[in-house]
Amino acid sequence: MYRYTEFDAAFVAERNRQFRAQVNRRIDGSLTEDEFKPLRLMNGLYLQLHAYMLRVAIPYGTLNSAQMRQLAMIAERWDKGYGHFTTRQNIQYNWPALRDVPDMLDALAEVGMHAIQTSGNTIRNVTADHFAGAAADEIADPRPVAELIRQWSTDHPEFQFLPRKFKIAVTGAEADRAVTRAHDIGIRTVQRDGETGYEIIVGGGLGRTPMIGKVLRSFLPEADLLPYLEATVSVWNLLGRRDNKYKSRIKITVHEHGIEEISRLVEDRFAILKPSFTGVDQAHLARIREDFAPPAFVTRPVDAYTRAYDSDPVFRAWADTNLSAHRAPGYAIAQISLKAHGATPGDASADQMRVIADIAEQFGHDEIRISHEQNIVLPHVHRADLPEIHARLKARGLATANIGKISDIIACPGMDYCALATARSIPIAQDIATRFDALKLEHDIGDLKIKISGCINACGHHHLGHIGILGLDRAGVENYQITLGGDHTEQAAVGERTGPGFSAEAILPAIERLVETYLAQRTGPEEPFIDTYRRVGMAPFKEALYGPEARRSRAA
Amino acid sequence: MTRRFTPKVVTGNALLEGDVVYLTVDDQWTRDLAAAEVLDDEAHAQLRLLDAQARQNEIVGAYLADVKPGAAGPEPAHFREAFRMRGPSNYAHGKQADTR
Ligand code: HEM
Numbered sequence: 001m002y003r004y005t006e007f008d009a010a011f012v013a014e015r016n017r018q019f020r021a022q023v024n025r026r027i028d029g030s031l032t033e034d035e036f037k038p039l040r041l042m043n044g045l046y047l048q049l050h051a052y053m054l055r056v057a058i059p060y061g062t063l064n065s066a067q068m069r070q071l072a073m074i075a076e077r078w079d080k081g082y083g084h085f086t087t088r089q090n091i092q093y094n095w096p097a098l099r100d101v102p103d104m105l106d107a108l109a110e111v112g113m114h115a116i117q118t119s120g121n122t123i124r125n126v127t128a129d130h131f132a133g134a135a136a137d138e139i140a141d142p143r144p145v146a147e148l149i150r151q152w153s154t155d156h157p158e159f160q161f162l163p164r165k166f167k168i169a170v171t172g173a174e175a176d177r178a179v180t181r182a183h184d185i186g187i188r189t190v191q192r193d194g195e196t197g198y199e200i201i202v203g204g205g206l207g208r209t210p211m212i213g214k215v216l217r218s219f220l221p222e223a224d225l226l227p228y229l230e231a232t233v234s235v236w237n238l239l240g241r242r243d244n245k246y247k248s249r250i251k252i253t254v255h256e257h258g259i260e261e262i263s264r265l266v267e268d269r270f271a272i273l274k275p276s277f278t279g280v281d282q283a284h285l286a287r288i289r290e291d292f293a294p295p296a297f298v299t300r301p302v303d304a305y306t307r308a309y310d311s312d313p314v315f316r317a318w319a320d321t322n323l324s325a326h327r328a329p330g331y332a333i334a335q336i337s338l339k340a341h342g343a344t345p346g347d348a349s350a351d352q353m354r355v356i357a358d359i360a361e362q363f364g365h366d367e368i369r370i371s372h373e374q375n376i377v378l379p380h381v382h383r384a385d386l387p388e389i390h391a392r393l394k395a396r397g398l399a400t401a402n403i404g405k406i407s408d409i410i411a412c413p414g415m416d417y418c419a420l421a422t423a424r425s426i427p428i429a430q431d432i433a434t435r436f437d438a439l440k441l442e443h444d445i446g447d448l449k450i451k452i453s454g455c456i457n458a459c460g461h462h463h464l465g466h467i468g469i470l471g472l473d474r475a476g477v478e479n480y481q482i483t484l485g486g487d488h489t490e491q492a493a494v495g496e497r498t499g500p501g502f503s504a505e506a507i508l509p510a511i512e513r514l515v516e517t518y519l520a521q522r523t524g525p526e527e528p529f530i531d532t533y534r535r536v537g538m539a540p541f542k543e544a545l546y547g548p549e550a551r552r553s554r555a556a
Numbered sequence: 557m558t559r560r561f562t563p564k565v566v567t568g569n570a571l572l573e574g575d576v577v578y579l580t581v582d583d584q585w586t587r588d589l590a591a592a593e594v595l596d597d598e599a600h601a602q603l604r605l606l607d608a609q610a611r612q613n614e615i616v617g618a619y620l621a622d623v624k625p626g627a628a629g630p631e632p633a634h635f636r637e638a639f640r641m642r643g644p645s646n647y648a649h650g651k652q653a654d655t656r
């Protein structure tokens with residue numbers, strides 16, 4: 001993976017030194033909060049409901065075991081012994097004390113990590129397919145490009161005071177596991193006439209005006225990437241609405257000016273910028289690519305795997321749900337669910353982090369990924385080692401076999417932590433997971449994505465859930481609105497509202513009625529929820545939620 | 557007819573730990589809502605808020621939160637303030653842990 005150069009290390013050390021001084025000046029009273037706030041946000045430090053929160057970038061979701069162990073150490077020494085992995089491939093610490101934050105940042109720098117540009121109106125942590133470099137359906141590893149973009153965008157003088165935050169996601173595969181269509185810019189690696197290039201998607205985003213991104217350029221040659229991105233961001237930097245933060249994202253700019261007009265402006269700007277990119281970036285990209293060379297895969301028998309698969313039903317269930325196809329024969333991609341039934345989605349204890357680090361070091365070519373679904377991925381494991389890996393995970397409560405199932409819920413922190421929340425989301429996720437586990441229906445229901453946000457900002461991607469849940473405050477009471485038919489894949493779609501929301505007590509029964517309706521309506525177990533919904537439409541689900549029978553059972 | 561003023565307390569987060577704090581009658585910061593000064597008069601509430609906001613090197617983000625009278629002192633009027641008073645619901649962290 002990418003190794004920090006001396007330049008990178010010096011840059012981060014200098015930034016940390018400055019921030020330490022800024023924290024000291026805040027504590028001794030020489031900086032007011034108004035002066036300090038932009039400085040702390042530049043370094044990933046938020047103030048939430050009960051405490052500060054430090055958001056640490058995990059660029060393109062890739063970690064090695066030393067980094068994971070350091071995250072565990074930080075969780076134990078300066079937090080409450082756990083960390084929260086988010087949909088943007090970051091880790092958040094929910095309880096740091098202000099005085100300790102500079103030490104935490106120094107500890108992160110020791111393993112080449114930081115919190116720069118995890119907040120504020122800058123180009124944020126660039127996210128990528130969490131199966132990068134491993135997926136069987138991959139055209140090219142997206143991470144070298146993500147790293148190039150990170151270096152180009154970090155402290156880019158033109159892009160430190162953008163109209164609003166700017167999020168970029170990159171994928172190198174056919175299947176879109178990086179939700180590229182819900183980002184300000186999504187980059188999809190594509191091939192045309194044997195040449196590799198990019199499809200550039202612009203203006204996607206969630207929040208209060210969810211939009212699916214539009215294609216800005218269907219094929220961009222590889223070498224044109226940075227000048228083209230620079231052109232796009234700078235067009236928006238000038239046009240973007242700084243007068244109204246709800247209209248400032250590029251999705252609104254694209255909506256207001258139209259994709260044709262934006263495309264024309266970008267192409268004009270690109271023509272001017274292109275000559276100033278003399279190819280240095282491409283030479284640099286080639287060097288970065290060397291750092292992402294695939295590990296040395298070996299050929300070994302997989303008998304141990306087959307034996308365990310045939311004899312141990314618990315292992316088999318885990319293998320069937322949590323493994324994905326790897327490009328190398330004999331290998332698999334293993335997902336470690338951070339969604340044990342009833343647990344907080346995305347949380348991992350320091351102990352669990354260390355177990356994962358040990359497994360990755362011993363069996364996984366020292367690679368760990370964080371997925372936007374708030375799970376952990378071991379991208380390169382040999383099938384022969386899987387029984388041992390599974391046993392170790394099981395001993396730490398990390399072997400839940402539910403990837404992609406109804407309890408594999410994305411939930412934002414909601415009103416348990418977040419100062420912007422209008423309702424809680426974590427307890428709703430806990431209730432749903434616990435209930436369907438008790439019903440033993442999870443595997444029968446099959447693939448079904450539930451995503452929950454605690455306010456309209458949509459950090460929990462609720463618009464993209466097959467079932468989306470949005471927590472609101474209705475006259476001083478928590479109220480949950482349901483959307484159906486959202487999709488986070490290459491067929492990205494924004495879900496449609498079913499109607500009036502449900503109270504915290506009524507939301508779980510409502511979800512149960514939706515699932516019963518699906519089970520009754522599907523052609524068979526091979527038709528997943530989303531396909532049934534697309535075939536039969538909203539009507540039967542609406543009936544289940546609001547029809548006479550639902551009213552009767554509510555009155556009872 | 558003028559609307560009745562909902563009683564308020566001044567609240568914010570402690571600068572160093574980020575803990576939820578409330579202003580008392582004698583200008584202390586307490587972590588216990590029941591010990592906070594209840595403000596029944598709008599003009600007085602605004603003055604108390606200004607006082608609190610001036611104490612930049614003790615707290616962050618002071619504001620007025622609605623309360624209702626309770627047996628042991630003021631109680632939160634809205635669920636957000638109830639969570640702030642208690643801590644998160646997924647772990648016994650925050651105030652609920654400190655006051656046990
Ligand atoms: C202190 C906690 C947080 C704050 C203050 C916060 C704030 C926000 C705001 C204001 C937006 C809306 C942006 C816009 O529409 O312009 C947003 C969007 C988003 N946030 Fe958060 N967020 C927080 C935590 C999280 C967490 C924990 C995650 C991951 C689980 C996350 C991931 C996202 C994503 C994916 C979006 C939507 C994509 C987009 O349109 O930008 N955020 N956040």
Ligand code: SF4
Nearest residue numbers: 412418421454455459
């Ligand atoms: S969706 Fe709202 S409640 Fe949830 S983390 Fe984002 S800002 Fe907070």
